[in-house]
Amino acid sequence: MRAGIIGAGGYAGGELLRLLLGHPEVREIVAGSESLAGKPVTTAHPNLRKRTDLQFVNYEDVARCDVLFLSLPNGTHRADEFEGRAALIIDLSSDHRLRDPADYQRWYGEPHPHPHALGRWVYGIPELHRDRIAGAPRVTGAGCNATAAILALLPLFAADVVDRTRPVVVECKVGSSEGGREPSEDSHHPERVGVVRSFRPVGHRHTAEIEQELALGGARPRVDLSVTAVELVRGVLATAHAYVKSPLEDKDLWKIYRERYASEPFVRIVKERAGIFRYPEPKLLAGTNFADVGFAVDPRGERVVALCAIDNLVKGAAGNGVQAMNVARGVAEDAGLGFVGLHP
Numbered sequence: 001m002r003a004g005i006i007g008a009g010g011y012a013g014g015e016l017l018r019l020l021l022g023h024p025e026v027r028e029i030v031a032g033s034e035s036l037a038g039k040p041v042t043t044a045h046p047n048l049r050k051r052t053d054l055q056f057v058n059y060e061d062v063a064r065c066d067v068l069f070l071s072l073p074n075g076t077h078r079a080d081e082f083e084g085r086a087a088l089i090i091d092l093s094s095d096h097r098l099r100d101p102a103d104y105q106r107w108y109g110e111p112h113p114h115p116h117a118l119g120r121w122v123y124g125i126p127e128l129h130r131d132r133i134a135g136a137p138r139v140t141g142a143g144c145n146a147t148a149a150i151l152a153l154l155p156l157f158a159a160d161v162v163d164r165t166r167p168v169v170v171e172c173k174v175g176s177s178e179g180g181r182e183p184s185e186d187s188h189h190p191e192r193v194g195v196v197r198s199f200r201p202v203g204h205r206h207t208a209e210i211e212q213e214l215a216l217g218g219a220r221p222r223v224d225l226s227v228t229a230v231e232l233v234r235g236v237l238a239t240a241h242a243y244v245k246s247p248l249e250d251k252d253l254w255k256i257y258r259e260r261y262a263s264e265p266f267v268r269i270v271k272e273r274a275g276i277f278r279y280p281e282p283k284l285l286a287g288t289n290f291a292d293v294g295f296a297v298d299p300r301g302e303r304v305v306a307l308c309a310i311d312n313l314v315k316g317a318a319g320n321g322v323q324a325m326n327v328a329r330g331v332a333e334d335a336g337l338g339f340v341g342l343h344p
């Protein structure tokens with residue numbers, strides 16, 4: 001495949017480059033960056049030194065690709081600018097994630113610029129929509145907090161054990177790379193280091209995707225999401241509190257989670273009786289495409305705590321995008337995604 005990246009100078013773009021350079025089916029990469037065109041990609045991504053001599057090119061030169069990744073900020077470009085450049089386009093931004101234009105208006109505060117195009121895009125989490133992604137020409141990425149929340153809760157909704165008359169409360173703790181490479185006042189080192197900062201206690205836009213995707217054809221659940229910035233560069237830990245219709249035990253939840261995830265290549269159920277790694281932890285996942293999922297039952301009643309840890313730049317962005325590319329193109333789903341992470 002010849003793979004193109006628009007926005008290759010950014011953080012998710014850098015991870016796309018790292019993963020695609022090691023992908024057995026990718027023979028050529030075209031890395032588009034308007035601000036860095038003509039410079040080596042290692043200017044922005046020094047981890048790739050001695051791995052590639054590739055240079056950034058202008059966006060207009062990213063053409064004739066088999067697959068094109070759009071790794072641009074939300075709402076800055078029209079996807080139709082890139083029509084005709086690749087049979088398969090994967091958009092990591094949030095521009096095409098919501099199916100209902102009214103949801104877009106509500107959560108993004110303005111009408112969607114091309115609402116009629118929304119139906120062409122498949123929400124690109126393979127664990128949800130593998131069949132629809134296969135062969136699809138247009139696939140969206142998913143929000144990193146949304147990915148963690150959805151994968152934590154999906155087995156419970158798929159088994160229809162959640163009481164949908166009550167909200168599911170989700171708290172996501174997130175690292176600084178979620179904000180992308182552009183510095184800002186609150187990302188300035190003295191202001192960001194060491195924080196546990198309530199970043200978006202209410203109103204986070206990923207709420208809309210989580211509610212959309214967890215409906216699974218039934219009543220749309222109400223999800224109350226809060227996001228807290230913590231002392232990490234990479235990583236999301238979603239802690240979801242779901243109230244179930246009738247009390248469940250650990251063994252019921254094992255069955256529910258195994259049924260949904262036993263054959264998933266990138267989801268691991270993490271729930272140990274002893275040791276320090278009893279539940280999912282983002283620290284173990286830096287650089288990997290795994291989503292570690294766990295659960296706990298409140299012995300007092302109907303509350304199930306569902307957990308999911310991911311690397312926001314990998315399973316939350318670039319890695320999931322490569323996984324979706326693999327599914328869409330019919331190559332091995334784990335191609336290029338073999339890195340298992342580091343310990344300690």
Ligand SMILES: NC(=O)c1ccc[n+]([C@@H]2O[C@H](COP(=O)([O-])OP(=O)(O)OC[C@H]3O[C@@H](n4cnc5c(N)ncnc54)[C@H](OP(=O)(O)O)[C@@H]3O)[C@@H](O)[C@H]2O)c1
Pocket residue numbers: 006007008009010011012013032033034035036071072073074076092093094141142143144177178179180181182312313316317
């Ligand atoms: N960071 C995450 O954890 C994460 C997770 C999931 C999804 N995403 C999504 O992935 C996309 C890329 O995120 P990122 O974290 O890689 O962002 P980033 O580091 O800020 O990179 C964005 C890239 O877009 C290019 N760009 C084009 N037009 C731009 C404009 N008007 N303003 C700023 N940059 C512009 C940039 O410049 P050049 O072209 O000059 O290089 C840059 O390379 C976003 O839509 C984001 O929502 C990110």
